[in-house]
Amino acid sequence: MTRVLHILDHSLPLQSGYTFRTRAILKSQQAAGMDVRGITGLRHHAGPDNRHGGPAAEEIDGLTFHRTTGTSSGPAGMREWREITRFAEAIDRVIDQWRPDVLHAHSPALCGLAAMRAARKHTIPLVYEIRAFWEDAAVGNLTGREGSLKYRATRALENRVVAGADAVFTICHGLRDDLVGRGFSAGKIGISPNGVDMALFGDPGPRDDALAQRLGIGALAGPGSTGFGPVIGFIGSFYDYEGLDDLIAAMPRLRTRQPGAKLLLVGGGPMDAALRQQAAASPAADAIIFTGRVPHDVVDSYYSLIDILAYPRKQSRLTDLVTPLKPLEAMAQGRIVAASDVGGHKELISDGVTGTLFVADDPAAIADALADLADNRADWDQMRARALAHVQTHHDWARNICRYQSVYQHLIDRGTDGILSRAA
Structure with missing residues (x-):
């Protein structure tokens, strides 16, 4: 041995x-x-x-x-x-x-x-x-x-x-x-x-409607629904290179096409105070929800509320060279993933196949990509299946x-x- x-x-x-x-x-x-x-x-x-x-x-x-x-x-x-x-x-x-x-x-x-x-x-x-x-x-x-x-x-x-x-x-x-x-x-x-350890991931658990109610997210959006969803989410550490300021800046434009869109930010870190200040001044302030850090054993409940996991990393030497773990975990859980087109994401996500890639450092591009995804819910099941198969085969x-x-x-x-x- x-x-x-x-x-x-x-x-x-x-x-x-x-x-x-x-x-x-x-x-x-x-x-x-x-x-x-x-x-x-x-x-x-x-x-x-x-x-x-x-x-x-x-x-x-x-x-x-x-x-x-x-x-x-x-x-x-x-x-x-x-x-x-x-x-x-x-x-x-x-x-x-x-x-x-x-x-x-x-x-x-x-x-x-x-x-x-x-x-x-x-x-x-x-x-x-x-x-x-x-x-x-x-x-x-x-x-x-x-x-x-x-x-x-x-x-x-x-x-x-x-x-x-x-x-x-x-x-x-x-x-x-x-x-x-x-x-x-x-x-x-x-x-x-x-x-990822695929033994840790099975079928996604049921949506935690009680948590959704406490957070003010409302009912789960469905094809053809109005007034609710999609819920865009990020779960992780709030570092500058993660580009969460661009995601917040994208929300007003996103809501012109998806009036019920919400942004759920779960976690904390060095940019926490600045992001909260930016969100409070946004025309979409009422649609941006911060939860703070949450215990690891309840994270799945927050994942259950999110329609699209967003990873808007800024373009830099770090993000071009390094592949993150979070998008793979999201795909392993059968989640829809949207991410910036930095080098690290391009190694993990095939645009239009296993997820969506948008131009980095561009809030308008983020908003349009997320709105397009929300408009094409009929394709989500196949995208989820392809993403899961990719993780099972290669990761x-x-x-x-x-x-x-x-x-x-x-x-x-x-x-x-x-x-x-x-x-x-």
Whole structure:
């Protein structure tokens, strides 16, 4: 039985796209007969108050996660190297205790650098997986600036890990092509696309009419109905790059063609206050509903109210290179999806086939695309079926983990000088 130790920035019980992808990978590998564990660095926080601490290891949802304890301090640069050192030492201890066959590190580069130290010390193959370039994510989150010293330093660290790993995976073609453009061998870099655990998705549950009543959404729209729907929805984090300001700006124009249209925004984040202020000043203010963050175990009730899931990401280096998870989850639930035509969405959605793509950064284009979708409800059942089939065929973790297994075995058989033969 192959033992794989996953090196992670953070994990369950925290909830994020990062932790949900991690859970899906580990649970699918378990189901395939592999022995897996995870270890998190100092940036994983325990408890509702986000303090460091908690147990040195814990089992969550049948998965074992080891923790790196302590803190790191000092000036920028020195603090990060101390963080990497503590993380590498924690990985060393798990290796001595558990004896994994492969280390599988997941971005950011700090995880990769700590794993690289441990892999060299113990002569264990290292696989490094890039989910996003974190320097670009910082720009998208408005916490960094493209071309700054920190941006360039983060990129340089990423390059160092890619060069030092025995095999590399990215989640999409955009990231892989960017690395090849930097001079890295295409044969070393495979693709493990974003996916969903299809075992978690069955037929969509019934509409929660009581919740709809509390939110003031009204009755579910149907073909030929007037005065109600469609309900346009977004469920996730409110970051600037998500383009929710454009979605809000599209509502007055949308309501000229669909007078009963509502916008349901579920979640929160850095742009929350600005978006609420924009919505309050909109001529369509009465049709825009904010719920705030909701517990994960009731999210399905909010999904049940939404006719069209909208993902209006702004065009940027981040959104062109990275594929998001949320549209795949929506398609797996049999939902209609509309998204901007950034590169990350184009890898997931075929316009007019599995969903609708509209021009990014253009509220008028958003409004027209959503209105057109609402006018063509008769096509929705077929679009839902095609989208679900696409996810089942190309984005089911039960199938996708085979990409990892073949690479793991290749590296184990060849030793740490093994090179990834194209697995994507």
